[in-house]
Amino acid sequence: MRLTVFWDRMRxxxxxxxxxxxxxxxxxxxxxxxxxxxxxxxxxxxKRVWQAVVATFNVPSKLQ
Structure with a gap:
């Protein structure tokens, strides 16, 4: 996962x-x-950091 994708998902x-x-x-x-x-x-x-975000917060499936 690129950082740009990561930050887009965070936003x-x-x-x-x-x-x-x-x-x-x-x-x-x-x-x-x-x-x-x-x-x-x-x-x-x-990608690992995003997976941690998904595990911690209620992230909708479309962003996982």
Whole structure:
């Protein structure tokens, strides 16, 4: 998954402003206690990070 696709899905799920806030502030157990931003900066693949988002939040099937 490309980062552009990842961020497009994040914006579709959370809206433009809230997507950035979730990525910066929400610590996720599925990402070993990191935020989305931290996980991506550490080199985690965007697909794995998105799968963690899907596991944590109620993401509609069309975005999964």
């Amino acid at each position: 579709q799920q959370f809206g433009d402003t809230y997507a950035e806030s979730v990525a910066k502030d929400y610590v996720m157990a599925e990402l070993d206690g990191r935020t989305i931003e931290q996980a991506l900066a550490d080199g985690e693949p965007a």
